[in-house]
Amino acid sequence: MQTDALRTYCNARIIDGTGSVRHGYLAVEGARIIEVGEGDPPKSLSSGASIDLQGRTIVPGMIDCHVHLCMDAEPKLDPPLTPQDHMLAVLRAGRNALQTLHSGVTTVRDCGTPGEVDFALRRAAQDGLCITPRLLLSGQALCMTGGHGWQFLGTEVDGPDEARRAARRQLKAGADNIKLIATGGILTQGSQIGNAELSIEEMRAAVEEAHNAGKIAAAHAHGGQGIKNAILAGVNSIEHGYFIDAEGIDMMLERGTWLVATSTPVRNVVLHGTEAGIPEPAVAKARSAINAHVASFKAARKAGVGLAMGTDAGVPFTGHGTNLDELHYMVEMGMTPMEAILVATRDSSRMLKMDHLIGTLEAGKYADFLVLDADPLQNISLLRNPDHIRQIVLNGRTVLDRDTSHVLMGAAFSNVGVGAPPRPS
Ligand SMILES: [Zn+2]
Numbered sequence: 001m002q003t004d005a006l007r008t009y010c011n012a013r014i015i016d017g018t019g020s021v022r023h024g025y026l027a028v029e030g031a032r033i034i035e036v037g038e039g040d041p042p043k044s045l046s047s048g049a050s051i052d053l054q055g056r057t058i059v060p061g062m063i064d065c066h067v068h069l070c071m072d073a074e075p076k077l078d079p080p081l082t083p084q085d086h087m088l089a090v091l092r093a094g095r096n097a098l099q100t101l102h103s104g105v106t107t108v109r110d111c112g113t114p115g116e117v118d119f120a121l122r123r124a125a126q127d128g129l130c131i132t133p134r135l136l137l138s139g140q141a142l143c144m145t146g147g148h149g150w151q152f153l154g155t156e157v158d159g160p161d162e163a164r165r166a167a168r169r170q171l172k173a174g175a176d177n178i179k180l181i182a183t184g185g186i187l188t189q190g191s192q193i194g195n196a197e198l199s200i201e202e203m204r205a206a207v208e209e210a211h212n213a214g215k216i217a218a219a220h221a222h223g224g225q226g227i228k229n230a231i232l233a234g235v236n237s238i239e240h241g242y243f244i245d246a247e248g249i250d251m252m253l254e255r256g257t258w259l260v261a262t263s264t265p266v267r268n269v270v271l272h273g274t275e276a277g278i279p280e281p282a283v284a285k286a287r288s289a290i291n292a293h294v295a296s297f298k299a300a301r302k303a304g305v306g307l308a309m310g311t312d313a314g315v316p317f318t319g320h321g322t323n324l325d326e327l328h329y330m331v332e333m334g335m336t337p338m339e340a341i342l343v344a345t346r347d348s349s350r351m352l353k354m355d356h357l358i359g360t361l362e363a364g365k366y367a368d369f370l371v372l373d374a375d376p377l378q379n380i381s382l383l384r385n386p387d388h389i390r391q392i393v394l395n396g397r398t399v400l401d402r403d404t405s406h407v408l409m410g411a412a413f414s415n416v417g418v419g420a421p422p423r424p425s
Pocket residue numbers: 066067068111312
């Protein structure tokens with residue numbers, strides 16, 4: 001359905017992302033939701049088309065706050081070096097973005113890319129050359145010289161002035177988020193997962209620039225001290241946070257720092273192991289992280305730290321399109337299905353400061369939603385199988401309808417749907 005005209009989805013179970021469930025209708029006009037209600041739609045909506053969704057469930061489009069659209073989930077990463085590599089990376093990112101969208105994710109935040117590949121992807125989407133989820137972009141991540149990610153997605157900075165300049169360069173190119181590398185990581189050889197990398201002063205300078213521009217900042221941080229450095233520097237979110245301790249959790253609560261816990265990638269690295277070609281040091285690092293991650297996730301949740309969903313899709317064995325595995329793991333770690341859905345919708349939109357536009361099914365917000373053939377409150381894992389996601393609506397347009405095999409491939413989107421700016425704090 002490619003019309004701007006009024007249409008009403010009726011007779012559906014609606015999980016609206018605010019915590020409530022009703023049996024009713026949802027009316028869309030243009031890109032926006034104009035009304036959601038209980039029971040049958042009122043007469044005022046009868047002029048438009050009516051779509052009977054008997055037996056089906058509507059949920060908000062899911063939000064993944066941590067992906068790498070340029071990376072292909074290969075066991076070993078090859079950094080793109082030549083201009084041709086970068087051109088290919090844009091095409092790859094376009095395919096990965098479509099796979100992500102078709103798995104039910106209608107908004108992503110990309111957390112680091114080589115060169116300006118992500119910005120080129122956004123231009124392609126705005127020009128109608130491809131269809132992507134809403135894109136919030138970081139450009140290159142800021143890392144210290146030799147720090148985690150430098151070969152693949154980082155720009156090396158040393159000292160607050162260089163960090164500030166690099167942040168300004170990403171913002172100038174169109175970044176919605178500044179990504180900082182606060183500790184070592186699993187994938188960079190020689191970088192220790194627990195070691196602090198960028199200093200508080202370096203991160204603070206970059207965070208200031210992000211906030212001055214009305215944008216947000218995220219820090220990759222596994223180990224205790226690096227996490228605390230990032231919190232003190234004022235980042236909006238800690239990414240991964242596998243080894244966060246009680247003091248770190250208190251600091252996050254005090255400052256309202258969010259946790260994007262990315263459960264999927266660490267499990268996938270251990271699951272596939274060296275037999276699948278992952279270098280042994282990376283597997284060993286992941287093994288040491290997984291237990292700490294489960295414990296710290298539970299502790300953060302119990303303490304009331306704000307949680308948003310991220311998957312690190314694109315890293316080895318975490319393919320684009322498997323993003324909703326993360327909800328399965330959240331439930332495995334003790335959440336109810338409703339809680340996991342709220343994290344992946346309402347709460348993620350709050351972390352991104354886009355809750356005035358997306359994240360719940362309420363009048364005035366963008367019409368980003370999924371039509372499911374079963375109830376995810378009964379079984380959250382059905383979201384892992386895209387066959388259960390019968391329709392995907394983004395910005396009021398049906399981008400995929402598995403019942404009619406309709407797939408929107410491009411040329412139909414205006415700028416409205418892509419890269420809506422976060423609300424300044
Ligand atoms: Zn990442």
